[in-house]
Amino acid sequence: MSLLFPAALWLSLLGLPIIGFYLLKTRQRRRQVSTLLFWQQIKPKIENSPLWRKLRRWLSLLLQLLILMLVVLAICRPAFDWEKRAAQRTVAVFDPSASMQAADGKATRWQTARTRLDEAIARLRVQDEMAILSAENPPRILSGWTSSKRTLREAITGAGELRTGTDPRAALDLARELTVVRENARIEVYSDSVWPEVARDAVKPDLILRGDRNDKAVNAGITLLAVRRSPVSPGDWQLDAEVVSPVAFAGTLEMRRDGMPMDRVEVKCEPGQPWKKSWRGSTEFGSTFAATLQVSAGDALPSDNQASCELAPLRPLRVLLAGPPDPYMEALLESIPLVQTSRVLMFPLKAPDGTDLIIGSGSHGPEERFPSTPVLLVNPTTSGLWGKLEGSLKDTPVTDLDKKSTLVSHANLGSVVIEESGQWKPAPGAKVLAASLGNPLIFGQWDERAKWMVIGFDPAKSDLPLRTAFPIFVSNLLQSLRDESGGGKAMAVLPGRVESELHPVAPAENFQSMQGSSLPVFPGWWLVLLAGVVVLMLEWFFYSRRLTD
Amino acid sequence: MVFLQPEVDGLSFEILRPAWLFLLLLVPLVWWVHARSIAPLRGRRRLATVIIRSVLIVLLVFALSEPRWVRPSDREEVILLVDESRSVDGKAVEAAEKFAREANFAGADVVWMGFAGGGRIFRGIEELKKADPADVRPAETRFDTALSLAAANFRPGRVKSVVLFSDGVATGGDEKQFSLLKEQAIRVHAVPVAPPDRPEVLVREVNAPASVRTNEPMQITATVQTNRPGPVDVDLYRNGVRIATRKVDLKNGPNEVRFEDRADREKLLLYEVGVRSTQDSIAENNQLGAAVISEGAAKVLLVTDRPESARYLEWALRQEGIELSVRPGQGMPSQMSDIQNFDTLVIDNVPASDLSRQQMDLLHSYVRDFGGGLLMLGGDQAYGLGGYYRTPVEEVLPVSCDFQREEEVPSLALALVIDRSGSMQGEKIEMAKAAARASAELLGPKDYVSVIAFDSGCYPVVPLQSAGNSSVATQIASIEAAGGTNMAPAMEEALRQLSGSSAKLKHVILLTDGISEQGPFYELTNQMSQTGITVSTVAVGDGSDTELLSQIAQWGGGRYYETNDPSTVPQIFTKETMTASKSAIQEFPFLAKPVRAVDFLEGVPWSDSPFLLGYVRTKPKPTSETWLVTERGDPLLTTWRYGLGTTAAFTSDARNRWAVEWLRWNGFGKFWAQLLRRLSRPESLGLSEVAIKEKDGTLHVTVDALDPVEGFPSGLTGSIRLADPDGKARELPLEKTLPGRWETSFATPLKGIYSAQMLLARDGQPVDSRFFTYSRGYSKEFLFDPPDREFLSSLTSETGGVIDPDPKTVFTRKDRRASLEEELWPLLALLVLAGFVLDVAIRRWPER
Known part of the structure; x- marks a missing residue:
């Protein structure tokens, strides 16, 4: 001791x-008594x-x-011999992922993990310490090193559940960093190890998992419900749904649109093979889609049986025309749905707020630098930031097309004959989308860093007005300006395939029950x-x- | 837990073991005992003692219930968090030391902590100054890890403050962590630290187009930065070869340097820009690269034993618009970045012994993981004759490199004489045993095999017997290494055994790694030769008697092999076995016969095709497809799909040996061009686009697919086959996130080029694929940028701290409180002691 x-x-x-x-004695007082008879009788007894x-x-x-x-x-x-074992330091990594909401019997895995962690806290001795992390992304420290049971219990109360999966590697890395600053520290993970396959490397033989390994859980769940507008024809949308189940499953999926029934389909899943279905439609307005999967009793994870997503409405694109009137271009733009045009005489230094594209023609183009708004220059007549005009070409056909570019997809510009075109040397960094015998006709930079495009000829002076190719090209250009959030898609937060399949990554050997008695420690x-x-x-x-x- | 009086003026009580309050029932028991007491005390003293005893019991019971008192406290703990990374290189330690010297900590506890990629705690500044930054990965800076560690190490019940000494430049990490600091009431102050002022020149950025067409000019622009103006040399490397140097007079700050180049034969161009200067302190940031993919004509590499004989094929393919690069056997690519330049690889009569295991594994990965095409041509060093049996190359080929021996082929008696001396212990003897087993497996039931081991003596392990005998392998496995080296007795035994055999062909393969005792080697070999026995020899390692072994092979009419790599021994043995059996090669004129119509053979004028003069007999694998056969029905052209790639076996050749008449045929070029195009790595069909974004060392890949007719394609699954700069390949699944969109992320910790093949497939069949690369440069630690005050400012303002705090006043404010938890039971126990002594005094004090 x-x-x-x-x-x-x-x-x-x-x-x-x-x-x-105890050493103090009572002072005896002298008293006169009538007889000593009684004292003589009890004196032998006392002696x-x-x-x-x-x-x-x-x-x-x-x-x-x-x-x-x-x-x-x-x-x-006092510290008795049975208490004098070396102080134990434990980093408890708590898994808040969606799979922990699965029910194994009456309690969910989350509830079981909380109970086990409570027990571990109850067994802490005065000299022991614990830290608690939540294996979120990024990992969250719920409690730093402490021996205070109160602090630790409050920390668990603060642990939130996630609706999605988690990759424990970052949390395990942080846990390892925490163990570096404490001697004899170890890591215990309160999890069912339903993790993505890439996390398998993190499962080392000495990883302690305080959970129950259950690879027989039955669960069918929605793993994808997402809607997206077509980049080519933004009015068209496609809605995709996927359902997985680790065992053969037959059920029904109800789909609603804006609260009204839209479809009811039979779902048949083979183990490990997702069931997939797509719906298509066309609208410029927004919509909300909701899917409900009818499952049988015993489905382990309820959070993946419902999903919803939102299709944002299409907003009109604002195009600013700079330069003299161009009837062909104006008519072309009018024919493209949800495009609003306005006109200015001079190329602006800065476009008005909300402008999606500036179209300049002739001599009207940016002088010092390209504005942040995307720019399309049609038949520029001078050299500039976009390139050097070295001459002119007459009656020249389009012979080369960059078919891989989405801007020219569906735009059959091949064999178009251009009456008159500039002979251009594009600025460094420009990509050539169309050329005639090696002479660039349509070129520019259209990526995250910069968006400017040059049509080095007058479209009206070609056979393009008789074809759909050029309007399709301009439409492709415009539609590429619709960002994903504006064009509309929102995805429901679903647990994801890994969580829905509930397949544990760690082998049974890593799962360990608590050691020692569960009685409180005094x-x-x-x-x-x-x-x-x-x-x-x-x-x-x-x-x-x-x-x- | 029970809160008796929550939050009264910031105080609260709690009881951790409330169940033990039941012991308060002892108080009534005390009074009951008192009522029946016959103790001599009377009056007020008697009453006082029972009251005191009751109070003592109550105090002890409350002590046993572990009450705690949570009260506000302004006691502070300060963690001085010092950046140990390369970007500040010790300046943060100096700044922290100065700060600590001047600071008025106002009674706060001070903890020293260092960090870079990881973190650690020190007992004081002296320990920090002596520590080696290498322990915390100084080429990184992770504020999220450092601040998380700091947060975890505060003692409970303290007001928490951190003073961060850093330049604020992170190489990775998640800034979402910082909002958690506010939740935990941790106040962060920051002292910006500038990197040391020393001469530095670095290549900051290299820009090149992601892809170009063949022969299209391109610009490679490099940003070279310096803090000491002056002349430097800037070099441009392409695929490891310097192709240009510029002398540039640098101004202070960033300078743009431009190079021009064109893509010619190579498909994957790895450009690196390097700077050389006398005014430079750190070398890690002097080079930076970018990868460019050259699109256009298919690029084919022919690796051949005789480059001069490839000129016919080269010319014919050029007419068909295919660029053929020709290399000798030694030129087989050994790096993924080299082999990725080509869409198809052709092996023309190059034996397996000319390739290392690593090269064969690379070929295997190139086909399986990256969709490259592979074609093997026939010859006397091809297929089994080339020793490809049971190699990674045989795995990807559509034919097996063993074969069924025909009934009318002469039987072979093969004696394997193997050195089992002590020096063969380990890998050598195991490879020799594997080689013997492989040779025995190649022989037919009418052939004979014998295995004789020798050291100082001779041990017939497998006496000459039918090669179909199932116990041969078991007997071979019993060989163990020990002893000296004496070849002669074993050769004598081999001669004795083979002389008595009725086999038409007799061959000895002798393997040793040492120098034998003297013996009548010439006589023995001569005798063997006269009785129709040929002898080949294999020398393993530097210690073998190469001269003698070479002579024995010459005397014995066989072949001599020398190798330092024991793992090539099985290939040598199988090659020897097949060569000795003389049945693999069939040399007679025959016509190629198409089996059935297929697109890549269309338009080839088979009716006019001339004779081929020979081929190698092979056996097609079960799921392969044979398109051309010989007149005897043996496969001439076989293909199959292996992983992402397609491979083919053409068992005749394309040179002026067996194909001498084909060289003049007008279908020669068309046939080879169409076949090679069929094997080429699939070009993207234009269905998908790949976008990559890098942030904090993680690459995020987004694949968007759109079918012109179908719209967003359905039923597809996506994956990426990724090769790290060190050549390790792995597969990553792509997760579908939207109609027509798949995404994945992966960490890029290594500097260099990451190559990846994206594949979209439906029901296991490829639908589209894209090849892309990502060049990872050096760590941001070596940019030596000025302190990121914006980041430090947002960190401090979010947590209530300040930048450049005044050390004399920053800790004196005392405007925060923390909840300090204190145990109450010791106080109660002290009160018990006091009351106890009083109780004894009342009972024992003498009465008047």
Whole structure:
């Protein structure tokens, strides 16, 4: 046994006054009495009384000193041999992912994990420490190193559940960093190990998982419900749904649009093979889609049986025409749905707010730098930021097309004959989309860094007005300006395929039950104080019955 | 837990073991005992003692219930968090030391912590100064990890403050962590630290187009930065070869340097820009690269034993618009970045012994993981004759490199004489045993095999017996290494055994790694030769008597092999076995016969095709398809799909040996061009686009697919086959996130080029694929940018801290409180002691 606070031993000096009190004797007073008969009768009895009667006073003193020592010892915080094992330091990694909401029996995995962590906290001794992390992305420290059970229990209360899956690797890395600053620290993970396949590398043989490995859980769930507008024809939308089940499953999926029934389909899943279905439609307005999967009793995870997503409405694109009137271009733009045009005479230094595209023609183009708004220059007549005009070409056909570019997809510009075109040397960084015998006709940069495009000829002076190719090209250009959020799609937060399949990544060997008794642990001082209570009561009883003096 | 009086003036109590309050029932017991007491005390003293005893019991019971008192406290703990990364290079430690010297901590506890990619705690500044930053990955800076560690190490019940000494430049990490600091009431102050002022020149950025057409000019623009103006040399490398140097007079700050180049034969161009200067301190940031993919004509690499004989094929293919690069056997690519330049690889009569295991594994991955095409041509060093049996190359080929021996082929008696001396212990003896087993498997039931091991003595392990005997392998496995080296007795035994055999062909393969005792080697070999026994020898390692072994092979009419790599021994043995059996090669004129119509053979004038003069007998694998056969029905052209790639086996050749008449045929070029195009790595059909974004060391890949007719394609699954800069390949699934969109992310911790093949498939059949690359440069630690005050400012303002705090006043404010939890039981125990002494005094004080 050792004492964690030995300075309190000075309190044992309180024993001195206690001993002193026992040494004090009552002063005997002289009294006159009428007869000594009674004293003579009891004198032999007193002289022949048992030893313990004679020692009652010292027994009493012993008990008083024992009580004193027990209380003083408690204040000294004794550490007994069974407590003197090295301090245990544990980083508890708590998995809040969606799969932990699955029910194995009556309780969910989350509830079971919380209970187990509570038990681990209850078993902490004074010298033990624990830290708790939540395996979110990024990982969250719920509690730093502490031996305070109150702090740890409050920390668990603060742990939130996720609706999605989690990759535990970042949390395990952080847990390892935490163990570096504490000797003999170890990591315990409260999880069902339903993790993505890439996390398998993190499952080392010494990883301790405090959970139950259940690879037989039955769950069918929606893993994808998403809607998206076509980049080519933004009025058209497609809605995709996917359902998975680790075992053969047959059920029904109800689809609603804006609260009204839209479809009801039979779902048949083979193990590990997702069931897929797509719906298509066309609208420029927004819509909300909601899917409900009818499952049988015993479905482990309820959070993947419903999903919803939103299709945002199409907004009109604002095009600013800079330069003299161009009937062909104006008519072309009018024919493209949801495009609003306005006109200015000079190419602006900065476009009005909300402008999606500036179309300049002739000599109207940016001079010092390209504006942040995308720019289309039609038949520029001078060199500029976009390139150098080296000459002109007459009656030249389009011979080369960059078919891989989405801007020219469906735009059959091949074999178009251009009456008159500039002979251009594009600026560095420009890509050529269409050329005639090696001479760039349509070129520019249209990516995240910059958006400018040059049509190096007058479309009206070609056979393009007789074809759909050019309007399709301009439409492609415009539609590429619709960002995904504006064009409309929103995805429901679903647990995802990994969570819905509920397949544990870690082998059974990593799962360990709690070691040791689940009975509460009492520190040494507590047991000593309890002994003090017992002795105190005993002393009181002995005193009351005059077994002690 | 029970809160007795929550939050009264910021105080609260709680009891951790409330169940033990039941012991308060002892108080009535005390009074009951008192009522029946016969103790001599009377009057007020008697009453006083029972009251005191009751109070003592109550105090002890409450102590046992572990009450805690949570009270506000302004005691502070300060963590001085010092950046140990390369970007500040010790300046943060100096700044922290100065700060600590001047600071008035106002009674706060101070903890020293260092961090870079990881973190650690120190007992004081001296320990921090002596520590080696290498322990915390100084080429990274992770504020999320550092601040998380700091948050985890605060003691409970303290007001928490962090003073961060750093330049604010992170190489990775998630800034979402920072909002958690506010939740945990941690105040972060920041002292910006500038990197040391020393001469530095670095290549900051290299821009090149992601893809170009063949022969299209392109610009490679590099941003070279310096803090010491002056002349430097800037080099441009392409695929490891320096192709240009510019002398540039740099101004202070960033400078743009431009190069021009064109893509010619190579498909994957790895450009690196390097700067050389006398005024430079760090070398890690002097080079940076970019990858460019050259699109256009299919590129084919022919690796051949005789490059001069490839000129016919080269010319014919050029007419068909295919660029053929020709290399000798030693030129087989050994890096993924080299082999990725080509859409198809052709092996022309190059034996397996000319390739290392690593090269064969690379070929295997190139086909399976990256969709490259592979064609093997026939010859006397091809297929089994080339030793390809049971190699990674045989795995990808559509034919097996063993074969069924015909009934009329002469039987072979093969004696394997194997050194089992002590020096053969380990890998050598295991490879020798594997080689013997492989040779025995290649023989037919009418052939004979014998295995003789030798050290100082001779041990017939497998006496000459039918090769079909199932116990041969078990007997071979019993060979163990020990002893000296004496070849002569074993050769004598081999001669004795083979002389008595009725087999038409007799051959000895002798393997040793050492120098034998003297013996009549010439006589023995001569005798063997005279009795129709040929002898080949294999020398393993540097310690073998190469001269003697070479002579024995010459005397014995066989072949001599020398190798330092024991793992090539099985290939040598199988090659020897097949060569000795003389049945693999069939040399007679025959016409190629198409089996059935297929697109890549259309338009080839088979009716006019001349004779081929020979081929190698092979066996097609079960799921392969044979398109051309010989007149005897043996496969001439077989193909199959292996992983993402397609491979083919043409068992005749394309040179002036067996194909001498084909060289003049007008279908020669068309046939080879169409076949090679069929095998070429699939070009994207234009169905999908791949976009990549890099953030904090993680690459995020987005694949968008759109079918012109179908719209967003349905029923597709996506995956990426990724090769790290160190050549390790792995597969990553693509997750569908939207109609027509798939996404994935992966970390890019290594510097260099990451190559990836994206594949979209339906029901296991490829629908579209795209090849892309990503070039990862050096860590941001080596950019030596000025401190990111914006980041530090947002971090401090979010948590209530300041930038450049005044060390004398920053900790004196005391405007925050923390909840300090204190145990109450010791106080209660002290009260028990006091009351106890009083109780004894009342009872024992003498009465007047």
